[in-house]
Structures are given as structure tokens and as C-alpha cells.
Amino acid sequence: MKHLLSINDLSKVDAISILDTAEKLARVSDGPMKKLPTLRGRTIVNLFAEDSTRTRISFEAAAKRLSADVINFSAKGSSVSKGESLKDTAQTLQAMGADAVIVRHSASGAAQRLADLEWMSGSVINAGDGTHEHPSQALLDAFTIRKHLAKGADDLTGLRVAIVGDVLHSRVARSNVLLLTKLGAHVTLVSPPTLLPVGVSSWPVDIAYDFDSLLESVDVVMMLRIQLERMSDLFFPNAREYSRYFGLTKDRLQKLKPGAIVMHPGPMNRGLEITADAADSARSVIVEQVTNGVSVRMAILYLLLAGSAGEIAL
Amino acid sequence: MTKYLIKQGSLADGKVTDILIDGERIIEISQNISNSEAQVIEAKNCIVLPGLVDLHTHLREPGREDSETILSGSMAAAKGGYVAVSAMANTSPVADTAGVVEQVYRLGQEAGLVDVFPIGAVTQGLAGVALSEMGAMADSKAHVRVFSDDGQCVFDPLVMRRALEYVKQFNGVIAQHAQDPRLTVGSQMNEGEVSSRLGLKGWPAVAEEAIIARDVLLAEHVQSRLHICHLTTAGGVEIVRWAKARGINVTAEVTPHHLLLTDESATSYDPVFKVNPPLRTQNDVLALRQALADGTIDIVATDHAPHPVEAKECEWQEAAFGMLGLETALSIVNKTMVESGLMNWAAVAERMSVAPARIAGYADHGQEIAVGSFANLTVLNPTLKSRVDRDRVASRSRNTPFHGIELPGVVIATFFKGKATYSFDAKTSEISAGGN
Amino acid sequence: MSVALPAADIARALTRISHEILERNSGSDSLTLLGIPTRGAHLAKRISAIIESIEGKPVQTGTLDITLHRDDLRLRPPRAIMPTSIPALGIEGRNVVLIDDVLYSGRTIRAALDALGEVGRPKTVQLAVLVDRGHRELPIRADFVGKNLPTSSNQSVSVKLTELDGSDEVVIDS
Structure with missing residues (x-):
């Protein structure tokens, strides 16, 4: 495997191998060896054509712990925001000798275009493309779920996950649906019908409009960020009504079954899709998701970059 | 203007015939036309369309x-x-x-x-x-x-x-x-x-x-x-x-x-x-x-x-x-x-x-292939196959979605009011013989 | 394929190495045995058991994975990462004995020394191997050797252990 563009690039075995590697790397990070020489001499570029401090920092920490040289190429002040073409950017990265490019871009498919067009020879890692996918987020979510709920199993068979909110515009939801179902979990999307894509019926998930009906049966509640701009596009009447039906409130939190966990990819809109009670409750693993993100991204970088170019990595 | 003789082409109804073009128009349609002045287009196995x-x-x-x-x-x-x-x-x-x-x-x-x-x-x-x-x-x-x-x-x-x-x-x-x-x-x-x-x-x-x-x-x-x-x-x-x-x-x-x-x-x-x-x-x-x-x-x-x-x-x-x-x-x-x-x-x-x-309402076009009609004709070899190559298009742009795909049918010649506006040159085109 | 070391020879070699380690370090109190996965870790367990039976008390034993420290990562597909477990007393000021199955180029041991350096500062680092087949590419030598096996570089030496392979033997394939 050379690139990580979509969860579809991974078989179940591949995905489990990433989670297992992340687990071992997490142990290394906890132990005395904070920094590993593994990717010494490798150049990794964080190409962020869209703001995302947390994902960028997470990849940066992962790369640095593996001793790679990291170059940040962010949208603000860079040529990407000035309309420089993807092609010119890629050729620049190639000229700089990037071994891997971590791409965040507002256009769906941007990472795949970079990988397909052979403008550069390095690995491409999709760190979120438009409303398409965000595979490393799904992997860290699966890692977190497995750690808490899999009881030693290497996959997520039998676990019930509710993904709640703006599925239509969510790359996190798309990657998670693909990955969690691949790992054996049962996924229900909970959303107002306006925020589900036409065509969702072909996805391997259940659909529910009534959040309350699921609270007692799910093991994981994954809340998605809702953007207030969606109101002006008529997706829902207002924030109050959205929270009333699709927000994770204190009352809903109390109805969750024992052991159920609450997740959110961040950044949260406290008081909109999730109340402070829920975000800060003992069930919340939101902060831990961030920690796990570094280990999972170390595993991705290790598996994509440590081996020789062109060979099957996993 | 040059005279053109399209030999042995099939009309849309399946009839095989020769077509003689002089000036802007078709002047003769029949079997076995011979005309020493005319430039001949061999159209055997080809379809001649308006x-x-x-x-x-x-x-x-x-x-x-x-x-x-x-x-x-x-x-x-x-x-x-x-x-x-x-x-x-x-x-x-x-x-x-x-x-x-x-x-x-x-x-x-x-x-x-x-x-x-x-x-x-x-x-x-x-x-x-x-x-x-x-x-x-x-x-x-x-x-x-x-x-x-x-x-x-x-x-x-x-x-x-x-x-x-x-x-x-x-x-x-x-x-x-x-x-x-x-x-x-x-x-x-x-x-x-x-x-x-x-x-x-x-x-x-x-x-x-x-x-x-x-x-x-x-x-x-x-x-x-x-x-x-x-x-x-x-x-x-x-x-x-x-x-x-x-x-x-x-x-x-x-x-x-x-x-x-x-x-x-x-x-x-x-x-x-x-x-x-x-x-x-x-x-x-x-x-x-x-x-x-x-x-x-x-x-x-x-x-x-x-x-x-x-x-x-x-x-x-x-x-x-x-x-x-x-x-x-x-x-x-x-x-x-x-x-x-x-x-x-x-x-x-x-x-x-x-x-x-x-x-x-283009009166000069879409006319029946008949004596006296404008010689607006397309000669197609429907069984020849050619691979679309975006670097060899006549258009100034190259955004064809069919690049690399092999398609059946090659236009051999196009006549616009008696003038040969395109003729296929087998030597410069990548063609593979189609069918069996 | 030829058997260079049958099971009985392996057992004798490990017993001898155990005695040599004890002799060199004046007992087991200052010792920390670290096996390099996969086979080195099993050999460390065996040596640990032998030393325990001789001394009548357990010896500090763990594993040290060197995958992330290898200098040949770019030459082959990524390897699975194996566990590292440093025993309770750590390695600071200890006499650490690295244990591996085959000593060849010396690069694994170089990586192990790097990995060890990230963990702490031992008093000494010693090396025990079941087989030394020569062809060193780095200035590294073993302190305790089960058997020196002269080989050519196009031969391959494989160590089979009961724990993984069902039986004990060292074979040379040409």
C-alpha cells in the first residue's frame, strides 16, 4: 500500500494491522522511548489547504515521534489559498523531495487526484477531503472503541454504534461507516432527513430519525459537528430545534446503557450537538480520542513509509 | 472543383452503389460508375450517410x-x-x-x-x-x-x-x-x-x-x-x-x-x-x-x-x-x-x-442521398476500430472522456457540398482491424 | 539442508552460556537479560530458567524490540512491531545481556544498542547468541557464543525452537 486515501483502500486485515501497530506504538510512547529513529531522514509535508489545527498537530506529533522531518504547508498565506493549482503545489512538493504528503483539502477527491496524477512520487495520506472521507479519524475512532469495548477481540463484531448529526456533509461519518461496518460493528445513522445523502439507502447501515429510541441499545454514541451555516441552507429550522431532537443532552446521556461511550471528532459546538454535561461526563472519551490519534497516525506513517517504496506494506 | 467517385459504398438502406460527385452536388448514383477524371474513394464495407x-x-x-x-x-x-x-x-x-x-x-x-x-x-x-x-x-x-x-x-x-x-x-x-x-x-x-x-x-x-x-x-x-x-x-x-x-x-x-x-x-x-x-x-x-x-x-x-x-x-x-x-x-x-x-x-x-x-431548418442539409442533392456525405467504415487518443484530436482541446477506449467505426471521408473536408489517412492513424 | 546443531547440542550450549554469564557477572543479582524478538526472546526465557535453577532465584528478564530502530527499514516491507518489556528494575546501572539467535551482520545488535540507549544507561552491555555465522559488517562481537558456524553469505541459517517450530534445531540451507 502506498497511499491512504479512503477506508476502501484497506481490507479488514489491513485495518486491524493498523490498529494493532498503533497499540504497540502507544505502549512505546507510554514507556521510556518517547522518540523513535524509524523515519529519520524522511520528509513529511503537512499540506493543509483548509484549517484544521487538531488534525495537523496530531500528524505532526506522530511524524516527529518517528523522527521524520516535518514541513507545514498551511492554507493561510500559502499559494493554495491564492488559487495555485493542485498540480503546481504537487510539483513543488515533489521538488522539495517529500516522501509523504498529508493532505487536508476542501475539495472531495483532492487527495486521490494528488495520488493518481503522478505529479509527485511520495505517499499521499488523506487527512480529510471535502465531504468525502477522513480515514485516519475513523481509524482512531475504531481504535478507541476497540480499546474500550471489544473485550480483547481484534475487531468490533456485535457492537452497536450510533452516528448522530450532519451525515450529509461529514467525511468523518463516511469513513466511519465504511470502517466500523468492515470491522463488524452495527451502525445506525441518526439525523434529520435533510442531512442524510440521497443514496444513503445503499450504505450498510440503519437509519433512524428518533435519537431517543436508540439510547438504551447502543454501545457508542458518536456525535458529529453541526455547522450553523446549514440553517441558512434550510437543513433545519434553528439551533434550538436541532438540539431538541439531535443533541446529546444530560437527559439522553442518563439513558445510555452502562459502559456506553460518547465520542466526538471535535471541534465541538458545546450546547448545540452536545451539552457540556455530556462532553465532560465519565462516559466521554473525547479527550482520549485525541491521544489515540497520535498513535494511530504513527502507525499509518510507519506502515506507509518505513518499508521500501512500491512494496505491499501491510 | 474535383470530381469524386465513391465506389461500392452501402447506403443506409443497405443498397451497395457508386456515387459520383461533381461540383456541390451528387450527379450520378448507380452500379459501376467509371469516370477517369474523378478521384476515387474506395468505400467497400463502408456506410455512406447523409x-x-x-x-x-x-x-x-x-x-x-x-x-x-x-x-x-x-x-x-x-x-x-x-x-x-x-x-x-x-x-x-x-x-x-x-x-x-x-x-x-x-x-x-x-x-x-x-x-x-x-x-x-x-x-x-x-x-x-x-x-x-x-x-x-x-x-x-x-x-x-x-x-x-x-x-x-x-x-x-x-x-x-x-x-x-x-x-x-x-x-x-x-x-x-x-x-x-x-x-x-x-x-x-x-x-x-x-x-x-x-x-x-x-x-x-x-x-x-x-x-x-x-x-x-x-x-x-x-x-x-x-x-x-x-x-x-x-x-x-x-x-x-x-x-x-x-x-x-x-x-x-x-x-x-x-x-x-x-x-x-x-x-x-x-x-x-x-x-x-x-x-x-x-x-x-x-x-x-x-x-x-x-x-x-x-x-x-x-x-x-x-x-x-x-x-x-x-x-x-x-x-x-x-x-x-x-x-x-x-x-x-x-x-x-x-x-x-x-x-x-x-x-x-x-x-x-x-x-x-x-x-x-437547415434546408441544405439532411437531404436524401439522391441525384441533384447537395453532396453532403459521411463515409464510415463501421467495423474498423480505433483507439481514442486525446493527443491526436483535431480539436484545440483534449478533454475527451474516451481517451484510451477503443471505439468501433472510423470516418473515412466527409464531403461538405462536394468538397472533401476530411479524408482518413491510414498511415498516420492508429487503427486495428476490427471484428473477425 | 543440513542440521548444524541438533536439539541436545542446543540444550548444552544454552547451559554453558548460562554458566558463563554467571561467571562473568559474579552471580545473577546485577543481571538483566533482554531477548530480541522473536527467537531471542524465547532463548532469553530458557537461559533465565537455567540461571534461576542454578542460583535458586529469578533473574530480571525482558524483551527488547528493535524493529523501529533498524537501519534497513527502507529495504523491505515494514515488519510487525514486537513487544518491548523492560523488567521492573530497569536497566540503569545493570549488567544487561542482549540475547539473540543468530549473529550475522551485526546490524540488529547495533539497532538494539540504539534502542537500549533510549531506555537508559546500563553499567555494561553484553551479547549472547546461539549461533555466530560470521560476515560482520560492523565492529561487533559476541561475549557468549553457543556455536561458531562458518557459512558462506549465500547460505541461510535458521534456528528452530520448540516454542515456535515444534522442535529444536539449527539448520543451514544452501
């Missing part, structure tokens, strides 16, 4: 001569077997005055490879608000009869009603780009299972069908003539079928790409497959083929839309809509309609020459 007529072509001149000119577009047309094209109005400046349409017409005549018939804009600047001077364009040397805001939908129902009424005075036709703009804000591809997966904003079929439904009812109400550009959905086919059964004066076109490609192509995120209206589902493709075969859809029109490299070598959502069509249209129709057994060559002649000429 020269193809395109009702939907973007030639980009004036304004975007970097992507196509009237001359380069004419060359692409001749290579594809066309003898007449209809230049869409969305140029810069917009073809919404007699001055612009006359210029386009004149440049077409100067190029001299096909008739270039300008299409006039329905509204000033394609803005959808005020009618353009359609009368002046109709009266101009360009003799415009087809009006379209293509690229934009004439969305305001009152504007559409008035336009339909207005063109009745000179027997014009409004060619509607059926797309509800409110339902397609920011749309990138067909809305459905594939768009849900790819995270690309959907362009729902209903946005096309709702406008078609409205406009056939308006055409009926004001007793005028409506043409539907690039029909793409099974639902749209049903509405047109219903309207025709009801006696409404509506015609419809389908593009070659919508007869072959589906929205699955978008999974590559390669914008060469980005087109408006978008590629639809396999179900739609099959419905379009059936409708073209049964006459619900009257014609094939290319929607030839050249774009410079940078407009396609980018992210999908940044890329321009549109694909090349002129040079591959006949091969695609051969592949999708003739080889599949849905249509015979007589129907191809009707859908790609006779009917478009009739709809647009």
Missing part, C-alpha cells in the same frame, strides 16, 4: 479561442463526419445580437469545412431576464432559427413563455437547457448512490425533469415549438413521451456521452467526466438508448464542449463542466445503438442528419 448535422456545439469563438476556434472546431466536426454544426450562444461576448451571430456565421464560411449556424441567446447576456433581439438575429445573414441560453436554464416561467411565443413569428424554436438552478446550487454530479459515496454535491434528476414538464406544458399552451437539449434521465424520457403522445410540438436530443457513460465514472474524481447535465445511472442510459431508438428522442447532439487543460487538471469541484464530442459521436452511436441492435443505419441517418436539419 452528412451529419450537430444541433449543439460549443465553438468558444469569440472569447475563448484558447480552447477552440471556429476553424479548429470545424476541423473536429469534419473529422467526426459532420457537415453542419450549431454554435451555442454562450461565447464572450454572448451571441445575443445580430452582430455576433453574423460574425460567427462569417468565420464559419471562411473556415469552409462545415456550415456553422449560430444559435442565438434567448435572453440578453444569458441572464434570464430580458429577451434578446431574436428578430434581428433571425433576419441577419446568419438566419438564426434556434435560440438557446444553453449553459443556463431559462428558469423564469414568464420569460420562457414569452420566448416560446415570440419565436413563432419566424418559425423559431427554443432549445431549453433544463436545469432548475435552485435545486442544483453547487452541484457536481448526479445525485444518487455514487454521489453519496464520493461526497460530491448532487444534481438531482428532478431538477431536469421539473423544467421539462413545465416547458412542454408552456409549449402546449402557447402552441409553439420546444426543443429539449441534452436529455439525461429516464424520467425526462417519460415526460417527453407523454408530451409527444399529447401532440405537443417538442423535440429532444441526447448526447453520445450520456448514451455510454454513467456516474460511476466519477469515482476516479477525474474531471474529464464532469459534465452538465451530469452522467447519470445505467438505468438512465438504457432508457435514453431505448428512447432514441423509438424516436421519443429525436436526435443525437454532441454538446461538444472544449476546455483548456488547466480547467480539467484540478480538483473535481474546481473543474469546468463539459467534454469533447464531435470526433467520437458517430462511433459511440455505432457502439451503443447499432452494434447493440437497437437501431439500423437508416435510423442513424435520421437521428444524426435528417432530423436535426429539419428541427433547425
